[in-house]
Amino acid sequence: MAKGVWIVAEVRDGAYRKVSFEIASAARKLADELGDEVCAVLCGSGIEGKAAELGKYGVDKVYVADNAALEPYTTDAHAAAVAKIVKEKAPAILLLGASVQGKDLSARLVGKLATGLATDCTALKIEGGKLVAVRPMYAGKCFGEVAFEAAPAMATLRPNVFPIVENAKAGAVEKFDPALDAGQLKTKVAEIAKDTSGKIELTEANIIVSGGRGMKGPENFPLLEELAKVLGAAVGASRAAVDAGWRPATDQVGQTGKTVSPNLYIACGISGAIQHLAGMSSSKFIVAINKDPEAPIFQRADYGIVDDLFKVVPEITTAAKKLLA
């Protein structure tokens, strides 16, 4: 019988990505309900020393594969390594972050483990001793409760939704040989071009100030950038602003852009079309500033200001500067 709630931790440039702690905490919560153990799989190069750190977030045991072929991440190497240890130990549940890497790796594991995977989950529960994963579908217009017919039941968790809970456990480290066969590794990373603009990555931002069609032109976005600077926020854009060429495609929040889940999302001159909401409805707090009282965004906003954003936004910047000074 499959037992154990496992995670695959994600590291970048030798440090854990925040979602690793989120999935560890979520795994701990499930394991406590099931009376089960939490184990982590950690793959990388020169990574062994970081393994025990996961103990802080409720992980009982960390299986480490330390091999030059595991850094940087490639689908083939990581899928082979994770599949090997998972097949050997047969956990009941396997969680990953719904980051770019997590989604890529988990999908590649579906075939290898002949199992089911619920993508981008916003909630997890145990029903009848088994995992049920809750996830948005149809751009968040409805949600699905996913049940599993195979083990391990896999789920990727949407970043910034599951709380990080410190719960010190052993974090005992055990190395395993990923047994990578060079012939299996058919993809290679040729180049990683880092974004050096100093912009905060939208999918990792705690606060986002976002502009839409109501911004009227690219020359007005510095207004939002000012506010963002004061708040330590990232600047996003709706599809309208991106399609108009005012902001780069990488700034787009929405169904065909990025999915973000900040603590605070400030939507300026954004009407709130369903496709935009799909990208930010996981935000903990939503503020809407729009001249149009009928704008659909007001139905989702926690706080709304029906007024001219060109008058309101500078005042928010002033007030925020005073508060945070």
Add this chain to the structure above:
Amino acid sequence: MNIIACVKQVPDTETLIKVKPDGSGIVEDGIKWVMNPYDEFGVEEALKLKEKLGGDVTIVSVGPARAMETIRTALAMGAEKGIHIDDPSLNGADAYTTAQALAAAIKGLPCDIIFCGQRAIDGDVGQVGSVLADMLGLPSVTLVTKLEIAGTAVKAQKAIEGATVTIETSLPCVITTQKGLNEPRYASLPGIMKAKKKPVDVKNAAAIGVSAAVKAKVAKTVPPPARAPGKILQGDDPALKAQELVKLLREEAKVI
């Protein structure tokens, strides 16, 4: 070159989604069906590759009878032929089952490259391309925004958080397509007329030798979680409302 593009028919993004009261799924009456937008990038890239290097493009789709219309759209864009896998046991099943069906249909065909949309905008699952690749023993690169092919050498670019990664692999492989890869062409009227006569094989599960083995299923479909109603800040003075907002964000929401 033997190019394959997988497509899925999905509800148009403007569709008002209604959940069935018994939670068994969504109401399908009155839905406008379209090609999954991400699959359009795959079909377009397939056609561009054919135009550059010669060969042909085969469209493969798993779906009920109405999915034929989407295959015809891809043929109208310029693909040569199609395979329509239509079986109640496979339609609307999980990624594992869909990939299994696609793999069974594709396995016997000459194939240099397979394009899949990075995800379908109904389920938003985003797994089929990767699972298909694994089942066929092929490398996969997901979320591709730029593709260069020289002989059998493949160079694909994708965005990760805070960086752009260039991955090298070789044909045959599976590429899942992301917005920004290309601008899909519209089907021309002559294209639409020609498409009617292009061959589409319709196969059921038995014909491709697959029996559905669902690994994950949506046991219940529910409306989105309710959000507590928000408050519209009152007054005519933008400065006062802005100040009130900042106060609320600090004291009530505690997010700044």
